[in-house]
Every structure is written in structure tokens, then in C-alpha cells.
Amino acid sequence: MKILIVDDFSTMRRIIKNLLRDLGFTNTAEADDGTTALPMLQSGSFDFLVTDWNMPGMTGIDLLRAVRADERLKHLPVLMVTAEAKRDQIIEAAQAGVNGYVVKPFTAQVLKEKIEKIFERVNG
Amino acid sequence: MEHDAFPQDDLESTLKNNARQLVDSLERGNFGEAVQMINELNKARDHGLYLEVGKLTRELHSAIVNFQLDPRVPHAKEVSQISDATERLNYVVTMTEKAANRTMDLVEQSAPLVNDLSSEASSLSADWGRFMRRELSAEAFRELAKRMELFLARSERDGAKLSGHLNDILLAQDYQDLTGQVIKRVTQLVTDVESNLLKLVLMASQVDRFAGIKHDHSILRAEQVKEKQPSHGEGPQIHADKRDDVASNQDDVDDLLSSLGF
Numbered sequence: 001m002k003i004l005i006v007d008d009f010s011t012m013r014r015i016i017k018n019l020l021r022d023l024g025f026t027n028t029a030e031a032d033d034g035t036t037a038l039p040m041l042q043s044g045s046f047d048f049l050v051t052d053w054n055m056p057g058m059t060g061i062d063l064l065r066a067v068r069a070d071e072r073l074k075h076l077p078v079l080m081v082t083a084e085a086k087r088d089q090i091i092e093a094a095q096a097g098v099n100g101y102v103v104k105p106f107t108a109q110v111l112k113e114k115i116e117k118i119f120e121r122v123n124g
Numbered sequence: 125m126e127h128d129a130f131p132q133d134d135l136e137s138t139l140k141n142n143a144r145q146l147v148d149s150l151e152r153g154n155f156g157e158a159v160q161m162i163n164e165l166n167k168a169r170d171h172g173l174y175l176e177v178g179k180l181t182r183e184l185h186s187a188i189v190n191f192q193l194d195p196r197v198p199h200a201k202e203v204s205q206i207s208d209a210t211e212r213l214n215y216v217v218t219m220t221e222k223a224a225n226r227t228m229d230l231v232e233q234s235a236p237l238v239n240d241l242s243s244e245a246s247s248l249s250a251d252w253g254r255f256m257r258r259e260l261s262a263e264a265f266r267e268l269a270k271r272m273e274l275f276l277a278r279s280e281r282d283g284a285k286l287s288g289h290l291n292d293i294l295l296a297q298d299y300q301d302l303t304g305q306v307i308k309r310v311t312q313l314v315t316d317v318e319s320n321l322l323k324l325v326l327m328a329s330q331v332d333r334f335a336g337i338k339h340d341h342s343i344l345r346a347e348q349v350k351e352k353q354p355s356h357g358e359g360p361q362i363h364a365d366k367r368d369d370v371a372s373n374q375d376d377v378d379d380l381l382s383s384l385g386f
Contacts, residue, residue: 011224018228054357061357083360085371087380094384103377104360110374 002027002044006037006051006063007081012104016050016081019108023115034058038066041073048118053082053089061089061096068097077118081106135172135334139165173334180327206317209310216303223299230289230296237282244275 003025007013013030020028029044031037033055041049049067053060060080067073079100080093090101099121100114146161251268254260260268332339364372371377 009221011221011228014225014228018232054359059357082357084357085361085364085377086358087369087371089357090371090377090380091384094381094386101377101381103371103374106374 001025001048002029002046003048003050004029004031004037004040004044004046006031006034006049006055006060008032008052008055012052012081016111019111020050020115022108023112034060034063034066037063041067041076042070046076048115049076049078050081051078053080053084053093061093064093064096064098077122079114079118081111135168138168142168169334173331176327176330176334180324180331183324183327205313209313212306212310216306219299219303223296226296227293230293234286234289237286241279241282244278248272248275 003020005013005016005020005028007016007030010030010032013032017028017030020026025048029040029046031040034051035057037049037051038058040046049063051060051063058066060082064078064080067076067078077099078097079102080098081102081104083104084090085103093101099118102110102114142161142165146158146165149155149157149161248268248271251260251264251271255265255268331337361367361370364370371380
């Protein structure tokens with residue numbers, strides 16, 4: 001299971017990386033915005049994408065749309081972990097095809113639940 | 125000074141007086157006097173306008189002085205309060221990032237120590253149970269005693285190390301005090317800037333009033349709305365619990381998503 005973590009703040013990437021490791025996911029890579037993440041996704045064999053929304057360069061929502069528009073990536077499960085909490089934005093992300101949505105600040109328990117739910121649905 | 129402070133009242137009374145005299149003159153059929161009155165009215169309006177423009181200019185000047193911005197010396201040695209505030213906020217970003225990384229370093233160093241101690245403790249406790257049930261040979265007991273001794277020494281050593289890490293984690297939180305002070309100062313500056321700007325806006329609106337300029341507020345508002353693009357992100361929402369258009373917690377998000385069929 002190879003996971004890409006996309007967030008412009010290195011501390012947040014590190015927190016998510018540590019939480020994922022606690023959940024048994026040790027194979028992770030990091031990118032600081034959509035522009036750097038997309039080529040990594042296209043060339044690496046990632047199984048899961050965790051992305052922030054608000055980032056300089058390419059935002060998380062644009063990255064999500066780019067992933068869904070890419071023939072080889074369109075089935076990649078995407079979890080959004082973001083401070084963006086407006087209802088319109090959550091609906092926008094859902095319509096763009098997000099698999100899970102976690103608002104910051106979040107707990108390890110919430111992250112675990114959402115990830116498990118996504119894999120249940122993907123595998124089931 | 126009072127004369128200067130309420131030019132609009134002054135102007136209004138002048139206008140009223142002159143207008144009454146104008147009507148009066150017209151009713152009396154004295155057109156020469158009426159034209160004279162119209163001239164007076166114009167003069168009063170122009171005078172008010174000059175006065176307001178003068179005041180606006182003075183306010184602009186003092187605002188520039190207050191912001192410590194000198195347009196003539198853009199690379200002055202003395203930084204403006206705004207760029208000083210920018211630097212201070214950058215300092216906050218650096219400080220909080222350093223503290224977060226320092227804390228995570230210590231947690232990452234501590235986690236294996238705790239995990240090793242607890243796994244060794246559970247392994248020892250299993251063997252200890254075997255010993256209590258007299259299932260252990262003398263040779264195996266000597267082995268257990270040796271491991272026990274090593275474990276106790278290691279517990280002491282790693283315990284001290286962990287306690288040190290916890291102390292360092294505590295100390296790493298000192299950024300709160302320092303960044304809090306910086307943010308309070310910047311907040312004060314923002315408040316000052318706002319009140320200065322507000323004064324300027326009020327002054328400018330006086331000029332608008334004397335000159336009879338009208339702005340189309342609906343166009344201005346439409347431009348403001350256009351600038352807000354939700355897909356660019358807005359960052360954390362303050363007072364999320366008091367707003368209807370914002371999910372205030374994860375449960376809200378989950379409810380919304382499940383209503384959408386998630």
C-alpha cells in the first residue's frame with residue numbers, strides 16, 4: 001500500500017505520515033502541492049491519495065479533478081484532509097469525486113475511521 | 125476650530141439661508157438679487173468642497189506618517205510598520221514550525237522506547253507467570269533473572285530519557301508566549317490601520333457629498349463577490365459554530381456527505 005500525502009505545510013505532512021505509520025501504512029511519499037503531486041501520481045504506483053485543499057500552485061480540489069480526469073488514475077481513492085469547512089466546498093469536493101473528507105483539526109481516530117471506510121468500500 | 129469641525133452644518137445653514145433669500149427675491153421679482161444669491165450658493169458649495177479636499181489631503185498625509193510609509197524613500201532603512209508586521213508574522217510561522225518539528229522529533233524518539241519497554245515487559249511477565257506456576261527449569265530461571273536485571277536497568281535508563289523528552293516537549297511550547305505577544309502587536313497595528321483608513325473613507329465621502337458624486341454600490345459589491353472563489357480555499361473558519369453555511373465539526377461534515385449519498 002503506497003500512499004501520497006499532499007500538504008503545503010511540512011508539519012502537517014509529518015503528522016499525517018506518523019498517524020498513517022501507526023495504522024500500519026509505512027510506505028508513504030510527500031508532495032507540497034498539486035503541481036508536484038500530479039506527476040508523482042502519474043509515474044509512481046500509488047494506491048491512495050491524502051490531500052489538503054488550500055495550497056499555492058495547484059489546489060487539492062484541482063488535483064482531485066485532474067486525478068478523476070486521468071484515465072489511469074481515475075479510480076484512485078482520495079481522502080481530503082483540510083481546514084475548508086464551508087458546506088458549498090464539501091459539496092463541491094463530493095461532486096468532484098472525493099472518497100472521504102476530514103476537517104482540520106482532526107483526531108487520529110477520525111483519520112483511522114475514514115481511511116478504513118474508504119478501503120471497505122473500495123474492496124467491497 | 126468648531127467652524128472647521130462641522131463644515132457641513134455650516135454649509136447647510138448657509139445654503140438654507142441663501143435659498144430662502146433666493147425664493148424671497150424671486151417672489152419679489154428682484155431677479156438681479158436672485159442671480160446674486162445663486163452665485164452665493166455656488167460659492168458656498170465650492171468653499172465646502174475646497175475645505176474637504178484640503179482636509180482629505182491633510183488626513184492622507186497624516187495617515188502616511190502614521191503608517192511610517194515614505195513614498196519618496198521606498199528603500200528607507202527604517203522599515204514601515206506594515207513590512208515590520210509582515211516580518212513579525214513570518215517569525216511566528218518560523219517559530220511555530222520549529223516548535224512543531226521539535227515536538228515531533230521528540231515524540232518520534234520516545235515512541236520506540238515506550239514500545240520496546242512495553243513489549244519486553246509483556247514477554248517477561250509471560251515468563252514470570254511460567255516461573256510462578258513452577259514450569260521453569262533452573263537454567264531457564266537463571267536466564268529469566270538475567271533478562272529481568274537487564275530490563276530493570278533499561279527501564280531506569282529509558283525512563284530518565286523519556287522524562288527528559290517530556291520536559292523538552294513542554295519547553296518547546298514556549299513559542300505560544302512569544303508568538304502570542306507578536307500577534308497581539310500586529311492585531312493592534314491592524315486595528316490602528318483600519319481606524320485610519322475608516323477616517324480617510326469618511327473624509328472622502330464628505331468630498332463626494334460636496335461635489336455631488338454618487339457611486340454605484342451594487343457594482344462595487346458585485347466586484348467583491350466575484351473576487352471570492354471558494355475553490356481557491358478560504359482556510360480555517362472562525363466562529364464556524366455560529367454560521368449556517370459552514371460545517372462546525374467532523375460530524376457535520378459526515379451528516380452532509382451522507383445526505384449526499386456517501
